Amino acid sequence: MNSPAPSPTPKHTDSSPITIVEHRGVAGLDHVARDWRRLYAEMPQRTGFHVYEAHRAYVPTVMAEPDHLRCVIISVDATARAICPLESRSVHILGRPVRVWRLTLPSHFPMGDVICPDEAVRRQLLPLLTHYLRRSAGGRRLLILGPLPQTSPLWAGLAELAPYDYCLSRTSHVYVFDSRQPFEVLLKRLARRYRADLRRRYRRLEALGNVRFATVANTAQLPAHLEAFFDLEARGWKGRPGVGKAIRLRKGQPDFFRDFVARMDGEDDHCEINELHADGRCIASLLCMRTGDEYAIMKTAYDEKYAHVAPGLLLLRHTLERCCADPRIARVNMLGDAAWLRPWHPDRMEMQQAYIALGRWSRWPLIAALEFRFGYGRRAARWLRGKMTVCKLIRRKETVGRRSGSGGLGQ
Known part of the structure; x- marks a missing residue:
């Protein structure tokens, strides 16, 4: 009305x-x-x-x-x-x-x-x-x-x-990347040991069959890939009992994303799904959107059977590299402050x-x-949570000490 x-x-x-x-x-x-x-x-x-x-x-x-x-x-x-x-x-x-x-x-x-x-x-x-x-x-x-x-x-x-x-x-704060700079500059923010670990993960990935990265932006193809994203996310930790953070398990969320993706059909404003495939299946997926000169990563999902490859991290690396190579994209917005992004030392908003x-x-x-x-x-709440955490650690050590016969913390 x-x-x-x-x-x-x-x-x-x-x-x-x-x-x-x-x-x-x-x-x-x-x-x-x-x-x-x-x-x-x-x-x-x-x-x-x-x-x-x-x-x-x-x-x-x-x-x-x-x-x-x-x-x-x-x-x-x-x-x-x-x-x-x-x-x-x-x-x-x-x-x-x-x-x-x-x-x-x-x-x-x-x-x-x-x-x-x-x-x-x-x-x-x-x-x-x-x-x-x-x-x-x-x-x-x-x-x-x-x-x-x-x-x-x-x-x-x-x-x-x-x-x-x-x-x-x-x-809180939101992590963003300035994609106007060369990707090599972003990559140098990573610690040397972390970069070496990414290279090892890439070698493990290459040992798998039929490895490829793909970006789906066609509005006719997106609905099917969006449903596949829902399924991949729900099979991971977000879909476990007691967690329930997967889109498919949350009231109204699947319909929201279906409608949103269908409506975002402009040249500059549209949704994309970035995927990493191996062994004939999708093992990681990023649900993203482009609006003007910003590229936002809304949701992530990966197959936990391939955790040794770190498919989500490798797909993020590939996506950042692609955004840095696109002159129309000035900023990558992560829409959050997830701990797994910290090694990249992103800018804080x-x-x-x-x-x-x-x-x-x-x-x-x-x-x-x-x-x-x-x-x-x-x-006061933070102080109390800190005290409770310390008390829990003390009780846990005392319990371990009694079970081992050491008599507690002082022995």
Whole structure:
């Protein structure tokens, strides 16, 4: 259901009139598709979490409350200059559930952002959006923005808010590679022993039969290879009982990726699957997407029977080399900070989130609770986890000592 809802806005220093309207639900998302794609094409850095197709696939398949989706449009001189897609969520703050609005976060994307190519508008967007939502919060007490890079111009708008109106939290970081440099430069980041190990793995791979690397980008072929990726991932550790991280085992995830891959059919914006084959089968696979000059690796899978070859690492090496050789690709985004990437010494993109209070009377108590949770509370939790880990190690050594008859730690 489309629900345009004009709202008065705070004073603006520019003489151009600013208006805010919104459209709701899947129909509302369809309504803003043309403006979304126009703004996306104007963005200097286009990524997967900006692309319309990702949100269009996410809303009906994974989003908990698709009818509550709000596409808030900020227009200057009657022309849309920013789109803020918001979804309704429930988060826990000090053990209590709190209903919030947050930027939509498509599956497996570590960032949520507004669609706004104009840096001047981005710097004013937070106070405008906050003022609008405080008049139509719908019972939600918080607006959550991000995770976004700490260098994003969006954060400049926080200076227009009162200090007790928001709380900042540094989240994690995302690993990226600058693929404009020669691949040999990336390879030299690896320790000499690690490079030697990769060469040994390659020799083991070459000893297998029918070894080949392949990239599937044809939209007619992708569906079959995507299903094969689901199966390969589910046969590994992600599909084990008690883990359940494989796409095929997660509610709505297979439909999201099927829809997303089918919609991403542009020359510059499309999905790819990189594969490593040996012994007549696919032994490693990377589900990737290209958006503008960025190449993102969304998901990885490998056949654990070939772990001695390290097929996932060899396929990543091949993919990085291919991206460095492609002048249209400037950055490889790993969409995470997995420990197995650290030997490559990738660049770190530091991330943060903002929690902005929307309620009239509960702003200070809510922000104070968040400051405690992300400040002293977080440090206390880390200290307690460290103490518990030490206690577990001591108990384990004492148990081993009693079983061996040594009498414990002191003997």
